[in-house]
Amino acid sequence: MAITINSNSSSLVVSQLGSSQKSLDASLEKIASGRRLNKAADDAAGMTIADSLLSQAQGMGQALRNANDAISMAQVADSALGQSTTLVQSIREKALQAATASQTTETRQALQADINKSLTQLNKIAQNTTYNGQQLLSGTFTGKEVQTGANSGETVKLSIASAAPDKLGSATLGKLSEVNVLSQASAQAAVKITDTALAQIDASRANIGSTQKQLASTINNLTTTGTNLQSAASTTSDVDLAQEAINFTTMKVLTQAQTFAAAQAKNMNKQNVLSLLQG
Secondary structure, eight states: OOOOOOOHHHHHHHHHHHHHHHHHHHHHHHHHHHHHHHSGGHHHHHHHHHHHHHHHHHOOOOOOOOHHHHHHHHHHHHHHHHHHHHHHHHHHHHHHHHHHTTTHHHHHHHHHHHHHHHHHHHHHHHOOOOEEEEEEEEOOOSEEEEOOOSSSSSEEOOOOOOOOTTSEETTTEEEEOOOOOHHHHHHHHHHHHHHHHHHHHHHHHHHHHHHHHHHHHEEEEEHHHHHHHHHHHHHHHHHHHHHHHHHHHHHHHHHHHHHHHHHHHHHHHHHHHHHHHHO
């Protein structure tokens, strides 16, 4: 007949030892990664919140880059318009020069030749001022939307009027490209056309400046909000290293104690069997 001795002490100690080892491994993973949430099982609700906050923060980071790109684009356009202003002012001065009675046919022709060169340069500026392959001053850059938020629809619109000579001026007075100073009367008319062209360029630059201010304000807001979101996500998902180090040390000592207890329990079971056999 078989003799059996039932004892749950060893199995209980081994079970506790396994549980402690899992806790020890989990604590070590948190310390190594620096994150309290490494998998959904750690805190499903907390991970959802942290991921949402991080997604918003990353979206704002990209929106911040978009806004900075838009400011760079506006600066390129404004700089080119500044050059256009200088050329139109030069044309106006020559028109004023041609408008006086002391000029001859030959001198007016020379002035017209200079004006034509300035008009050619103006047209080149309008056609060749680009940003990332897009023409800025040709009249095609209108109603463009810059994504300046982390969510759909959070945009800033940017439009830049044409600075081409055939678009500056008015239907009543005439276009800048049609300026003619070959007579005193046409030179007087040219002065009015250039005044209109300058006003149009100034209006375009004012619009660009206003958009730049809006973008700068957006950048400040994105920077602040993005930082706050990163901080909130960090608070939710990152581990308190000091506290976790204490937990790790405590569990390590506990695991060592349980390992010792398991060894002792095994020895005690062997001694109990020997005692029974020896009577």
